Amino acid sequence: MSSTPRTRARAQTLADITRIGREHLAADGAAALSLRAVARDLGVVSSAVYRYVSSRDELLTLLVVDGYTELGDTVDAAVDAADGPKQKFLALGRAVRQWGLREPARYALLFGSPVPGYNAPAEQTTGPGTRVITALVTVLHSAWTTSRPDVEADSPELASLHTSFEEIRQEMGTDLPDELMALGVMVWASLFGAISFDVFDQYGATTFASRDDLFEYQLGILTKIAGLE
Incomplete structure (x- = not known):
């Protein structure tokens, strides 16, 4: 069964969040990870990111x-x-x-x-x-x-x-x-x-x-x- 456009869009957004999270991890370390900073680099407001990743801990788990x-x-x-x-x-x-x-x-x-x-x-x-x-x-x-x-x-x-x-x-x-x-x-x-x-x-x-x-x-x-x- 093929995925829907919404499912594909969600998977792509999570992949982008993970990619940007990796960049911040390499630059600033795990303790300094910030969803707000990830949202900024993703080009969206922070509330949009929270629909996909609810907390810093969830971002760490993704990484x-x-x-x-x-x-x-x-x-x-x-x-x-x-x-x-x-x-x-x-x-x-x-x-x-x-x-x-x-x-x-x-x-x-x-x-x-x-x-x-x-x-x-x-x-x-x-x-x-x-x-x-x-x-x-x-x-x-x-x-x-x-x-x-x-x-x-x-x-x-x-x-x-x-x-x-x-x-x-x-x-x-x-x-x-x-x-x-x-x-x-x-x-x-x-x-x-x-x-x-x-x-x-x-x-x-x-x-x-x-x-x-x-x-x-x-x-x-x-x-x-x-x-x-």
Whole structure:
């Protein structure tokens, strides 16, 4: 069933609001987002924008979902184009980093410090927000079902986390044991930690001659830790 002109017009207006919101996010940061400023750049009175986006928080949610969706699409395309778990893992890591370096303000909105006073609605953001970790779990699961890394079985430190891992297994559709679930969490945290240090310039501008080479080294280490060699 084709959309009506009114539906198309509404979708276009929301797309324009999101686009302008991205521009303001990059220029002024998330905490300074203003619907009035967006309305001004859109060329309409603020009351017209409120018919589409009722508050600053709703605008932030639009931008969060937009960012997660674009990042998810970017990662999926990179992973789908690679062959084998190792290459897919490398492609995933590179894709996230490249997107973050290209879109530092949007990366910061998704993975940086929380915006004061804003709580992302789970029913709108959880699906888009878990696409990258779902892709990572899929890559690791495909490798670990045939060749599992050497990890300590029945680790006493993980006993209290068994129920948590079981819930994740149900959500992700995997049967990996607790030890491999914990290893996956470490790989995930380490990957995003390395990317965040780079995107947020935590290393300092002149500390390393080539951050690309540093990241490739870090990816290689994570590949070995994950047992993907």
